[in-house]
Amino acid sequence: MLDLSKTDIERIKCAKHIVFFSGAGMSAESGIATFRGKDGIWNKFKPEELANFNAFMKNPNMVWEWYQYRRNIVRHAFPNAGHLAIAEFQNYVPKVTAITQNIDNLHKRAGSHNIFELHGNIERNYCIRCKTFYNDIEEKVEIPQCKCGGLIRPDVVWFGEYLPEDQFQGAEIATSECDLFFVVGTSAVVYPAASLIYTAKYNGAFIIEINIEKTEISSLTNKSLLGEVGKILPEILKKIKE
Ligand code: OAD
Ligand code: ZN
Numbered sequence: 001m002l003d004l005s006k007t008d009i010e011r012i013k014c015a016k017h018i019v020f021f022s023g024a025g026m027s028a029e030s031g032i033a034t035f036r037g038k039d040g041i042w043n044k045f046k047p048e049e050l051a052n053f054n055a056f057m058k059n060p061n062m063v064w065e066w067y068q069y070r071r072n073i074v075r076h077a078f079p080n081a082g083h084l085a086i087a088e089f090q091n092y093v094p095k096v097t098a099i100t101q102n103i104d105n106l107h108k109r110a111g112s113h114n115i116f117e118l119h120g121n122i123e124r125n126y127c128i129r130c131k132t133f134y135n136d137i138e139e140k141v142e143i144p145q146c147k148c149g150g151l152i153r154p155d156v157v158w159f160g161e162y163l164p165e166d167q168f169q170g171a172e173i174a175t176s177e178c179d180l181f182f183v184v185g186t187s188a189v190v191y192p193a194a195s196l197i198y199t200a201k202y203n204g205a206f207i208i209e210i211n212i213e214k215t216e217i218s219s220l221t222n223k224s225l226l227g228e229v230g231k232i233l234p235e236i237l238k239k240i241k242e
Contacts, residue, residue, distance in 0.1 A: 002235045003225055009239050011206055015180040017095040020086050021196055025185020025211060027104050029080040029230040032073060036187050052159045060151055064143040067154045071122050074103075079110035082184070085233035087111035092240055097174040101186060101193050103156050116171040118163050118193050120156035127152050163192060172199060181205040184229050188217040 004012075012018075024034035035041045045066070049055050056063045079087075087110045090096045097114045098107045103122040107115050125134045129150025137144055137152070144152045157163055175181065181200035188194040197217050200207055207221040210232050218224045225232055 002232070002239065004223065004236065004239070008208075008223060009236075012180060012236065013092075013240050015093055015178075017097070017174070017178040018089060018093050018180045018182065019097045019099060019174050019178040019200070019205075020089075020182045020184055021175075021186065021200075022098065022100045022102060022107070022184045023186025023188070024102060026082060026100070026229055027077070027080070027102055027106055028185065029082065029228060030077040030104075030106060032077055032102075032104055034185075036189075047159055051156075053161065056151075056153060056158070060143045064153075067122065067156075071154075074105065074122055077104065077106065079106045080230045082229035082233045083107055083110035083112075085237045088237055092237075095178075097171075097178065099171040099174065099196065101190065103154075114174075116167045116174070118157070118167055118171060120154070120164065122154055122156060124155035125152050126155050168192065171196060175199045175205070176203040178205050181207045183207065183209040183211075183217065183221065184233070185211060186215070188215050 024032070028034055033039055033041050050063055050066050083106050086096070086098055086107065090113065097116070098112045099116045099118065100107055101119050103117070103120050105121055105123050123135065125137055126132065127146035127148060127150040130146060130148045132146055134152055146152055175196045176199055178200065183197055188197060194217070197207065197220065201220060208223045208225065209215070209218055209221040210225045210227065210229050212226065212228060214224065
């Protein structure tokens with residue numbers, strides 16, 4: 001049963017701008033592993049050996065191979081009912097923004113238009129020397145090189161790196177303007193991304209969390225819905241269509 005009152009549903013129906021702030025749990029039902037928790041990526045691999053610039057310079061082939069492996073998973077995955085529900089909200093709400101920490105491109109593939117990618121996109125790559133972008137890269141295990149001779153890296157944010165400024169600024173503006181802010185499938189422990197939840201709060205947005213368990217920020221929210229995003233979001237959508 002959906003734990004939302006009639007007033008909550010009315011609030012969603014009347015919202016002018018809804019932001020969905022997503023994390024790895026958003027794509028869990030698409031078969032993409034989360035980072036923390038029982039089967040989390042960071043239980044099996046060490047971020048300090050794979051997801052930072054020094055590791056890349058020390059062992060570029062190993063880091064490249066790991067991203068090729070993840071790229072392959074993403075390529076064969078499909079948006080789930082949660083991603084599709086967010087895209088469908090666009091038909092019922094004047095403005096919908098998806099702000100994601102995920103690099104899997106699934107919000108876009110589901111049909112969302114207004115997207116801010118805080119941690120980059122695994123389908124894009126760029127040369128570390130001349131910054132030329134490469135979208136489609138042949139499937140090779142060996143790390144490719146740019147025409148200029150520089151190494152090509154995935155366009156994702158590694159530990160110790162800044163978030164893409166335009167994406168974070170856009171996300172902050174949308175967050176401070178919205179009247180309803182959904183926090184979906186994130187442990188909300190990685191900053192500065194998680195700071196958006198506080199921005200939403202201070203600017204008076206109604207905050208609804210969807211997660212299979214309580215998180216660090218559950219007590220900050222107006223509603224904390226326990227369950228899978230691929231089930232709960234379609235249920236909410238059904239209610240607002242009624
Ligand atoms: P985490 O792995 O930290 O958290 C995933 C969250 O999703 C947890 O709170 C789970 O309980 C929840 N969850 C799992 N399955 C779910 C489902 N089906 N429905 C709803 N919730 C579900 O992932 P993030 O919060 O995204 O950064 O992690 C943030 C950042 O840490 C990532 O972007 C990545 C990582 O290091 C970079 O790579 C820069
Ligand atoms: Zn180059």
